[in-house]
Amino acid sequence: MAAQEDRAVTPITQRRPRIGPRLSHVHLNVWRSLVFVLLIAFWWLMAVFAGQNFLPTPWQTLQASFQVIGDGTVPRATLDTVMVFLAGFIAAAAFAIPFGLLMGGFRVFGATLEGYVNALSAMPRVSFIPIIIVFLGLGYEAKIFIVFIGAVMPILINTYAGVLNCDGELVEMARSAGAKDTQIFRKIMLPGALPYITAGLRVGASLALINTVVAELYTAVKGLGGLLSVYGNSFRMAPYFVVVCVLALIGVAVMQSLKLLERRMDHWRYRGERF
Amino acid sequence: MMADGATLPASTSTLGNEGGIEIRNISKAFRRAKETEGVQALQDVTLTIKPNTFVSLVGPSGCGKTTLLRMLNGLITPDSGEILVGGKPPRPGPHMGFVFQSFRLMPWRTIRENVSFPCELSGMSDKERADRADRYLDMVGLRRFADSYPNELSGGMKQRAALCRALIAEPHYLLMDEPFAALDAQTREFMQIELMKIWQHHKSIVVFVTHSVDEAVLLSDQIVLLRPRPGQVSEILDVNLPHPRWEYDAREKREFVELRHHLWERIKAMVSADPQSEFYMRGVKSEAAQGPID
Numbered sequence: 348m349a350a351q352e353d354r355a356v357t358p359i360t361q362r363r364p365r366i367g368p369r370l371s372h373v374h375l376n377v378w379r380s381l382v383f384v385l386l387i388a389f390w391w392l393m394a395v396f397a398g399q400n401f402l403p404t405p406w407q408t409l410q411a412s413f414q415v416i417g418d419g420t421v422p423r424a425t426l427d428t429v430m431v432f433l434a435g436f437i438a439a440a441a442f443a444i445p446f447g448l449l450m451g452g453f454r455v456f457g458a459t460l461e462g463y464v465n466a467l468s469a470m471p472r473v474s475f476i477p478i479i480i481v482f483l484g485l486g487y488e489a490k491i492f493i494v495f496i497g498a499v500m501p502i503l504i505n506t507y508a509g510v511l512n513c514d515g516e517l518v519e520m521a522r523s524a525g526a527k528d529t530q531i532f533r534k535i536m537l538p539g540a541l542p543y544i545t546a547g548l549r550v551g552a553s554l555a556l557i558n559t560v561v562a563e564l565y566t567a568v569k570g571l572g573g574l575l576s577v578y579g580n581s582f583r584m585a586p587y588f589v590v591v592c593v594l595a596l597i598g599v600a601v602m603q604s605l606k607l608l609e610r611r612m613d614h615w616r617y618r619g620e621r622f
Numbered sequence: 623m624m625a626d627g628a629t630l631p632a633s634t635s636t637l638g639n640e641g642g643i644e645i646r647n648i649s650k651a652f653r654r655a656k657e658t659e660g661v662q663a664l665q666d667v668t669l670t671i672k673p674n675t676f677v678s679l680v681g682p683s684g685c686g687k688t689t690l691l692r693m694l695n696g697l698i699t700p701d702s703g704e705i706l707v708g709g710k711p712p713r714p715g716p717h718m719g720f721v722f723q724s725f726r727l728m729p730w731r732t733i734r735e736n737v738s739f740p741c742e743l744s745g746m747s748d749k750e751r752a753d754r755a756d757r758y759l760d761m762v763g764l765r766r767f768a769d770s771y772p773n774e775l776s777g778g779m780k781q782r783a784a785l786c787r788a789l790i791a792e793p794h795y796l797l798m799d800e801p802f803a804a805l806d807a808q809t810r811e812f813m814q815i816e817l818m819k820i821w822q823h824h825k826s827i828v829v830f831v832t833h834s835v836d837e838a839v840l841l842s843d844q845i846v847l848l849r850p851r852p853g854q855v856s857e858i859l860d861v862n863l864p865h866p867r868w869e870y871d872a873r874e875k876r877e878f879v880e881l882r883h884h885l886w887e888r889i890k891a892m893v894s895a896d897p898q899s900e901f902y903m904r905g906v907k908s909e910a911a912q913g914p915i916d
Contacts, residue, residue, distance in 0.1 A: 520726040523695050524740040524787075525715030534742075538730045615730050615771040 403585040408592065411585035420574065425593055428559055428570035431487065432597075435494020436555040442495075443502035443551070444544060450503075451510020451540070452532050464507075468500035472558070476565050485567040490559070493566070497558030498551035505547025509540030542616075545609040552601050560594065641708025643671040643694060643795070643827060648703030650689055662852035663689045664700070669846060669855060674825040678838035678845045680885065682893045686853025687831045691797050694829060695720055707795065716740035719788030723800040725780040727772040727787075733759065734768040737786045744791065758786045762816065778809035782816070789824065796821075796828045803833065814840060815868045822866055835885045839878055840867060847885060849892055850899075857888065 387405050394404040403411070415421045450457035450464075476493060483489035513536045521531050563572025571590050578587035650664045664686040671677050679687040692698045693705055696712035705712055712718075719740075727736045738746075738755040746754075759765045762782040772780055781801060788796060802810045814837060821828060832838050838845050842861050849856040861881060863872050872878050893899045 516722070516724055516726050517728060519697065520720070520722065521739075521743075523697055523714045523718070523720040524743055525713075526743050530743055534739075535728070538728070541730070613730070615732075615773070 399584075400582070401584065403588050407585045408588040412589040412592075415586045415589055421571075421589060421593060424569070424571045424574050424590075425597070428563065428572065428594075429597065431490045431562065431570060432494060432555055432559040432601075434487075435491045435559065436498050436552060438491065439495045439498035439551060439555065440502055440548060443499045443547070444506050447503045447506025447544075447547075448510060448532075448537070448540070450507045452536065457507060457511075461507075464500070464503060468504060472496045472500075473561060473565075476561075480566060489566050490562040490569075493562035494555045494558045497561075498555035501550040501554060502544070502547040505543045505550070506540060509543025509547075510536050512543065513539040541612055542609075545605065545612065548608075549602065549605050552605055553598065556594070556598055556601065641706075641710075641794070642673050643669075643708075643829070644704075644706040645669040645671075645690075645694075646704045646706075648690075648693065648700040648705060650686070650693070650698070650700050652689075665852035665854055667703070667848075667853065667855055669858075671827055671829065671844075673827060675843045676821060676828045676830065676841055678830045678832055678842040679848060680832060680835060680838045680845060680889070681848035681853075681856070682850050682889055682896070682899065683833075684850040684853070684896075684898070685848035686850075687848055688799055689853070690848075691799050691829060691831050694718075694795070695797055716744055716791030717793050717795065719791070719793040719796045721781075721784055721788045721796070721798040721801040723803050725772070725777075725784045725804075727780055727783060729772050732769050732771055733764060733775070733783050736772065737783055737790055739787055740791045754790060755786070758790050759783075761820070762786055776809075777805050778813060781805060781813060785817070785820070789820065792824070794826050796826055798828065798830045800831055800833060802837070810837075817841065818866060818868050835882050835889065836873070838885070839863075839881045840872055845881070845885065847888060850896055856892075859885070 390402075390405050394402045394407075399407065412421075450460060472493075475496060479489050479492055483492055517535050517539070518531055521535050526534065559570070560572035560575065563570040564576055567573075568576050571594055574590045575587065578584070578590065646668055648664060648667050649662070651662050653661070667686075667690065679690060681687055689698070693700055694707065694712055695718055696714045707718075714720075727733075728739070731739075734752060734755045737759060738751040741751045741754060756765060756768060759768050762785060764779060764782055764786065767775060767779065767783075772783070775783065781804070785801070788798075802813050805813060818841060830838070830841060839861060845859045845861060846855060847857040847859065848854065859881060861877070863875060863877055893901050894903055896902060
């Protein structure tokens with residue numbers, strides 16, 4: 348990057364809209380830690396008021412975590428859950444992104460299916476679980492499929508919207524330069540749709556995670572969802588909350604990875620920014 | 623034409639050598655869905671553009687300037703009549719550079735990648751493409767910004783990059799649709815000089831659409847005045863100011879002043895006599911408003 352010193356004098360005409368001080372001028376980790384402390388304090392307070400049979404204190408939860416993590420129960424369940432989640436989510440992305448691109452690229456195809464896609468995405472996908480169990484049983488196939496149907500629609504709809512919202516002016520520019528339809532699709536529409544696709548992946552990921560737990564509750568009781576069911580039914584609230592916390596951590600890890608992926612692909616938008 | 627004709631991509635060599643542009647009796651109407659009567663954008667326009675001339679299309683809004691430009695590029699086809707570019711019907715491609723008013727750079731690509739886009743389409747190798755982009759960026763003084771993204775550049779820089787992109791495939795025809803309209807007055811004047819210099823070195827046919835009479839007289843060999851509703855050729859004027867025009871103050875020359883005055887009076891008359899114009903019968907002496915349009 349030889350142009351490093353030039354960039355400092357480059358007028359930056361577009362800034363991210365913001366209110367208040369600039370992100371780089373604040374000690375973000377200080378604020379984040381403060382919120383963490385407040386949340387723990389709130390949890391503690393609620394545990395004291397509600398009674399520890401219903402809601403364990405953070406301290407009890409921590410103690411329980413040594414036990415259930417130490418004996419391998421939670422790590423095994425976590426591995427199980429993450430595998431199901433990843434399989435379902437990746438399958439959903441692998442299906443929904445090309446399908447959404449096709450719907451956007453071939454307008455007749457997209458316009459024909461649009462209504463059905465919307466109908467399907469508005470349906471509570473959990474209602475399919477009994478049918479899925481009939482056809483796929485209670486094992487991994489069924490679990491992965493439940494995750495798949497949870498994540499597939501937001502990814503599909505966002506990808507489709509991304510292609511439809513591509514910049515018509517850029518398309519005309521490419522056409523005037525002699526680009527063929529396939530080139531316009533690959534070089535203009537696809538990169539233009541990327542921000543929409545990554546947004547779809549994020550929504551899809553959180554739904555996939557929820558559906559993973561749902562699947563583990565409804566089908567063969569396994570994984571973290573299975574542990575929730577076991578601990579919940581026997582009122583062992585401290586280990587129950589360990590599982591809840593692990594699920595929250597998985598959620599954070601997944602979202603952070605997607606954010607990194609997004610910034611890798613959309614680097615021009617985030618140049619010189621912290622996150 | 624250009625110093626390094628050897629690197630011309632194969633696609634341009636099939637073209638008639640520096641052929642002129644022939645426009646014969648073309649008409650074009652635009653109509654919205656479910657409308658029977660459309661708007662006549664162009665009616666029976668005939669025009670010949672000789673090789674190596676800089677031609678400006680001027681006229682009030684609605685005279686079909688941009689429509690005509692798009693037809694020359696082959697982006698839209700006329701309802702009737704014929705256009706021949708270098709002896710062939712027009713087709714889009716890198717042999718025709720197109721510069722738009724809105725710069726139309728891809729925000730996800732660096733300036734170098736944006737500029738080399740037309741070469742990428744014709745399948746040039748990465749290395750050759752980057753070299754050529756850098757050479758052209760050098761020409762417009764943007765070499766330092768080759769690795770920057772469009773949102774890091776000012777309007778004038780963006781338009782210079784867009785100009786680079788139009789020139790990179792070494793086109794025989796350069797079509798410009800109000801390219802400097804979005805720039806501030808000062809940047810605009812510098813860009814005009816820049817364009818004059820580039821054209822001096824890389825002679826080609828330039829068809830330049832502008833709303834600015836001043837700009838048209840300054841840059842052109844020939845000015846085509848169009849009249850609106852329906853769009854027709856009203857007058858063709860030759861500009862005989864000697865080149866290169868950046869070496870003296872062309873705006874002070876008598877011919878410049880007279881041409882500018884003449885064109886401006888004609889446009890004012892057209893606008894104030896056009897019932898569909900927002901300036902119909904306004905702000906112009908009644909004598910001018912009643913004056914003959916053709």
